Amino acid sequence: MEKKWEEMSAKEKREARFKTWLSAEGVKFQSPEAENTYKKAVTRFKDTVLLEKTPDRVPIFPLGTFFQAYLYGVTPHECMYDYEKLLSASKRFLQDYKPDYYGSPAFIGSGKILDILDYKLYRWPGHGVGKDSIYQYVEGEYMKAEEYPALIDDPTDFWMRTYLPRVFGAWEPLTHLTPFPNLWEVVGVSGWMIPFGIPPVQNALKTLMEAGTEAMAWIQQIMGFEMEARGMGFPTAIGGAAKAPFDILADTIRGTRATMVDMYRQPDMVLKALERLTPLYIKQGVGMATFAGNPIVFIPLHKGADGFMSDEQFKKFYWPSLKALILGLAAEGCVPFLFCEGSYNTRLEYLKELPKASCFWIFDRTDMANAKKLLGKRLCIGGNVPAGMILTGTAEQVKAYCKNLIDVAGKGGGYIMAFGTSMDDGKADTIHAMIDFTKEYGVYK
Amino acid sequence: MAKDLVKTLADLKEKEALEIVQSRLKAGDPPLRILDDARRALEIVGKRFSDCEYFIPDLVYSGEILKQITDMVKPKITKGQEVKRLGKVVMGTVAGDIHDIGKDIVVFMLDVNGFEVFDLGIDVPAQKFVDKIKETGSKVVGLSGFLTLAFESMKETVEAIKKAGLRNEVKIMIGGGQIDDQVKTFTGADAYGKDAMEGVKLAKGWIGG
Numbered sequence: 001m002e003k004k005w006e007e008m009s010a011k012e013k014r015e016a017r018f019k020t021w022l023s024a025e026g027v028k029f030q031s032p033e034a035e036n037t038y039k040k041a042v043t044r045f046k047d048t049v050l051l052e053k054t055p056d057r058v059p060i061f062p063l064g065t066f067f068q069a070y071l072y073g074v075t076p077h078e079c080m081y082d083y084e085k086l087l088s089a090s091k092r093f094l095q096d097y098k099p100d101y102y103g104s105p106a107f108i109g110s111g112k113i114l115d116i117l118d119y120k121l122y123r124w125p126g127h128g129v130g131k132d133s134i135y136q137y138v139e140g141e142y143m144k145a146e147e148y149p150a151l152i153d154d155p156t157d158f159w160m161r162t163y164l165p166r167v168f169g170a171w172e173p174l175t176h177l178t179p180f181p182n183l184w185e186v187v188g189v190s191g192w193m194i195p196f197g198i199p200p201v202q203n204a205l206k207t208l209m210e211a212g213t214e215a216m217a218w219i220q221q222i223m224g225f226e227m228e229a230r231g232m233g234f235p236t237a238i239g240g241a242a243k244a245p246f247d248i249l250a251d252t253i254r255g256t257r258a259t260m261v262d263m264y265r266q267p268d269m270v271l272k273a274l275e276r277l278t279p280l281y282i283k284q285g286v287g288m289a290t291f292a293g294n295p296i297v298f299i300p301l302h303k304g305a306d307g308f309m310s311d312e313q314f315k316k317f318y319w320p321s322l323k324a325l326i327l328g329l330a331a332e333g334c335v336p337f338l339f340c341e342g343s344y345n346t347r348l349e350y351l352k353e354l355p356k357a358s359c360f361w362i363f364d365r366t367d368m369a370n371a372k373k374l375l376g377k378r379l380c381i382g383g384n385v386p387a388g389m390i391l392t393g394t395a396e397q398v399k400a401y402c403k404n405l406i407d408v409a410g411k412g413g414g415y416i417m418a419f420g421t422s423m424d425d426g427k428a429d430t431i432h433a434m435i436d437f438t439k440e441y442g443v444y445k
Numbered sequence: 446m447a448k449d450l451v452k453t454l455a456d457l458k459e460k461e462a463l464e465i466v467q468s469r470l471k472a473g474d475p476p477l478r479i480l481d482d483a484r485r486a487l488e489i490v491g492k493r494f495s496d497c498e499y500f501i502p503d504l505v506y507s508g509e510i511l512k513q514i515t516d517m518v519k520p521k522i523t524k525g526q527e528v529k530r531l532g533k534v535v536m537g538t539v540a541g542d543i544h545d546i547g548k549d550i551v552v553f554m555l556d557v558n559g560f561e562v563f564d565l566g567i568d569v570p571a572q573k574f575v576d577k578i579k580e581t582g583s584k585v586v587g588l589s590g591f592l593t594l595a596f597e598s599m600k601e602t603v604e605a606i607k608k609a610g611l612r613n614e615v616k617i618m619i620g621g622g623q624i625d626d627q628v629k630t631f632t633g634a635d636a637y638g639k640d641a642m643e644g645v646k647l648a649k650g651w652i653g654g
Contacts, residue, residue: 123543129568133541133594256546260502261509264457307640310500342622387593387623392631421623424593 013333017295018046021239025293027230037233041100045237047413049335049360049380054413058406058442060435061237061382061416063103063339063362064423066134068093071426077131080111080124083218087225094234097435101237102229109135110218116211118169121252134424142166143253145262148269151253152276154179163253170207173200238337240288240297242281242329245274245321250303259303263317274321282328289334297334299325300422305342319350330358340364340383341421348374364420368409381409382416385434387423395433402434406442417442450479454486455493457503459510466514476521480528483514487557494554495642501550504641508553530561532652533583535574537565539598544591547621547641551587554641560585560648571598571605578611585648588634590621599632607633616651618644 003012022042029035040056047055069079072089079086090105111124121142124135142163143151151158157179164171176195183192195201226236243252249270250259262270285297303309304318329336336359343365344351351361352374362383363371371381384405389398402417409415417438450469454462469479490507493499499507534555538548545567552564563577574586586606588599599619606612617634620643629637638644 129543130541133568134592136543136592138543139545257505257509260505263502264459264506308501310498310503313500313502386625386627388596388625388628388631391593391596392627421593425597 008333010331010333014295014330014335015333017239017289017293017333018042020293021235021295022046023293024230024235027227029233030231034231034233038230038235041233042235044100045235045416048416049414050357051377051380051414052357054444057444058410058438059237059416060100060438060442061103061362061418062097062099062423062431062435063418064426065103065107067423067426067431068105070424071428071431075125075132076134076424077111077125079105079108080114080135081126083110083221087221090225091228094229094232097431099234099435102234104222104236104238105225106219106222110214113211113214113218116170116207116214119167120169121167137251139255139257141255141258145258145266148266148273152269152272155276155280170204170211173198173204176201236294238296238298239292239294240285240290240334242285242288242297242299242325242336244299244301244304244318244325245277245281246304246318247300247302248277248281249273256303263309263313267316270317274317278321278324279328281325282332285325285329285336286332286334289329289332295333295335296337297329298337298339300339301341304347305340305344306346308342311346314347314350319347323350323353326354326359330355335359337362339422340366343367345370351375351379354379360416362416362418362420368405372409372411372415376412376414380414380416383418383420384409385417385419387419387421390419390423390430390434391425391427393430395429398430398433399437402437403441406438410442413444450482451486451489454483454507454510454514455489457490457506457510459506459513462510463513463517466517470517470521476518477528479518480515480522483511483518484528484557484559487511487554491554491558491642491645494640504550504553508550511557529559531559532585532648533561533563533581534585534587534648535563535565535577535581535583536587536589537569537574538567538589538591539595539602540568540570541598542590542592542595543567544589544621547591548587548589551589551620551638551641551644554645555587555648558645558649560645571602574602575605575609575611578606578615579609584615584652586615586617587644587648588617588619588632590619590624593623595621596623596628596631599628599634603633616647618647620644 022039024038044055044059047053048059066076066079069086069089072092074085074089086105094102114124122135122137123129125131125133129136161175161177165175176198178192178195250256289295289297304314326336338359338361340361341364345367348371356378360380363381364383368384375381389401448465450465453465466479487507490499494504536552538544552562555562563581565573565577588602590599603617618636618638619629619632619634620638624637636647638647
């Protein structure tokens with residue numbers, strides 16, 4: 001009899017998650033070759049990230065947001081408002097370039113939903129930036145300096161009634177709601193419902209329903225693409241997502257400048273908040289990975305890169321909660337995918353604290369030879385193809401660069417060919433060069 | 446005993462630094478002398494940043510303290526008293542890009558290192574750079590951009606400056622997340638700085654100081 005989930009070890013859970021990913025349940029393969037391509041790609045990924053055996057060749061995962069559409073002349077505005085155009089470009093990209101894995105177009109999201117909700121945390125094409133530009137974060141203090149205790153006390157309530165009303169215009173009236181745990185037993189029910197009778201709250205709920213209706217239309221199309229892509233033989237290499245707790249603070253709620261000042265003015269509050277947030281994002285990553293049937297949890301890293309803080313600050317503010325997040329996800333059989341833009345040269349020693357194959361790292365400007373030397377036996381690494389070279393360089397240059405990466409970082413396996421950064425635009429010849437050359441030269445004999 | 450503002454501020458001791466400023470103002474110390482000390486302190490901060498002793502949080506915090514000092518001192522400055530500047534720099538984040546953290550730090554470091562900076566903000570169209578160069582006679586232009594889409598905008602901005610006949614009048618530096626030498630060549634800029642202090646060094650090299 002099969003073991004119950006709760007009785008499984010982390011390794012057994014991981015094995016089960018990989019098995020689910022490989023099984024491609026519900027996927028209608030277009031041909032036996034497509035099925036074979038899919039399964040080989042998943043196995044290649046597994047062999048590469050778990051360092052258990054040398055894969056058949058270097059896996060290729062060109063991750064980006066708007067670049068696939070860009071290659072076919074589809075603008076960022078069209079991507080966010082005309083799902084059909086986005087998805088047909090995404091499909092053409094897979095047909096023409098044949099990477100091993102696709103990055104989900106779900107990452108782009110719907111501009112219509114952002115419009116309905118009046119989102120303030122970002123500007124997006126046609127809404128605060130030009131139609132040819134991409135969505136971009138608006139720096140701000142969405143949580144105030146004195147609100148740490150409220151966040152730490154009850155993050156969900158803080159999100160519901162303080163943070164979300166600030167970042168969504170449509171959510172603003174929901175500040176009127178009463179805390180959920182206040183509702184206990186019969187005497188409280190009638191009174192607790194009063195805020196739902198206030199016209200602005202009722203209108204807010206209607207607006208949320210409208211956003212929900214659009215979300216259903218959007219996901220139907222996205223899922224159609226996802227199933228078709230898999231049917232064509234391309235797995236996605238991302239199951240869930242999470243964020244480093246420090247980045248939740250510094251990107252999402254407090255803003256970069258304010259968080260940095262907090263590190264001086266109220267360091268204890270910052271640390272308490274990070275500790276409080278960590279389990280929430282373990283839960284998010286595990287939940288999404290389980291739902292998607294794919295163990296890989298994408299974690300984009302931002303404010304802990306070289307230069308963003310001192311070693312002492314990294315050690316105190318950034319690393320402990322990130323490490324706890326990674327270990328927490330790994331304990332549930334997930335494989336965190338650290339997407340590490342910028343450089344991490346001064347942080348590599350910390351990565352040695354992570355257990356073997358507990359996660360993998362896609363680097364941008366990190367010295368790959370050194371990373372391989374320090375981490376190669378312990379963790380899979382990847383990336384490092386510079387955006388600047390892809391966009392302004394030649395195919396020959398890219399091939400030479402990839403050759404060196406495969407020779408140095410790919411030696412013996414444990415390397416994924418990828419851009420160093422999430423690409424917003426692209427260039428056909430250099431991207432073809434990266435993929436085609438790796439398929440040919442990156443084979444392990 | 447009067448504590449040393451330069452050292453206190455350079456060491457990022459916020460409370461102490463503000464107290465020193467308060468008591469010096471009370472004692473009738475000339476406001477410009479206080480600001481000059483603050484400027485010298487920030488030069489040390491910049492140097493520590495170059496030496497990898499300080500990092501971005503420290504720069505941001507020093508700016509936060511300086512802002513409070515300036516707010517305290519400014520009302521006491523009488524008209525006609527002005528700090529001598531090394532030269533003028535036009536700065537901005539290029540069209541299509543709204544990232545400002547990096548650009549703001551460069552503006553701040555140029556300012557405390559003695560430059561008069563005209564900060565055009567974010568998502569700045571090429572023509573606006575051209576107009577500001579004409580208006581101010583600035584000899585240095587700084588183009589900032591975080592997105593890879595900024596490469597093209599930077600190139601267009603450099604071309605617009607060229608078209609306006611100003612290319613030989615100005616030196617152009619670029620900076621931001623994905624900028625490297627190859628991108629510098631692509632855009633037609635004169636140099637790129639990998640951080641704020643390199644920007645200061647470039648500007649100093651071009652217009653003295």
